[in-house]
Amino acid sequence: MTSVLRHHRYGRALGAGAMTVALLSGGTAGAFAATSTPSPKATMSAGMPTKKPMPTHMATGKPMPTRTATAMGSITVSTAHKTVRHGETVAFAGRVKGIKSGATLVLQHRTKGKWTTLRSMTTVNRNGTFTIRRAFTAKGTETVRVATKDGRIMSSPLTVKVS
Structure with a gap:
């Protein structure tokens, strides 16, 4: 029997199932002995994720693409000057x-x-590159980011200190 459990696919599955049952029943018996109230019975469907069917196009019947964060796009931005003087122009590249190329990007501040x-x-x-230039007139710390004109996609914020 040991060679069947070791060398055949069904034997390995049977052996793994028997070990699982033994471990689970031993743990349940110990838990039952420790408490006076019985534990709830486990079911096969509890905790198992269900796979949702993929949405299909009404006319063609083909699967519709899903929209993820990477499918939407991303913007990365940096600047060479983190500290500038009052009125000095800062280039954000x-x-x-x-x-798409030709899309409008705007600079936003908090x-x-x-x-x-x-x-x-x-x-x-x-x-796929861009450069935005801006001169800051107010002294202090400016937190800025670059976003698409419609505001759907934006970069991580940057901090520029204006003195």
Whole structure:
């Protein structure tokens, strides 16, 4: 019997099932002996994830593509100058993925807990890069990000200190 359990697929499955039952029943008996109330019975469907059917197109019957964060696109941005003087121009350069060339990008800054769109904007180049220039007149720390004009895709925020 040991060679059947070791060398055949069904034998291995049977052996693994027998070991699982032995371990589970031993654990249940110990738990039952420790408490006076019986534990609930386990079912096969409890905790098992169910696979949802993929949505299909009504006319063609083909599966519809799912929309994920990577399918929507991304924007990465950086600047060479994290600290600038009052009135000095800062260049924000970056790259986009999943956004067509010619799309409009805007610069936003955080004011009183809300993102406000500034008048600085640019378009995406053919190779997926962009550059936005902005001169900051208010002294202090500016938190900025680059977003698409419709606001669906945005970059991670950057901090620029204006002195």
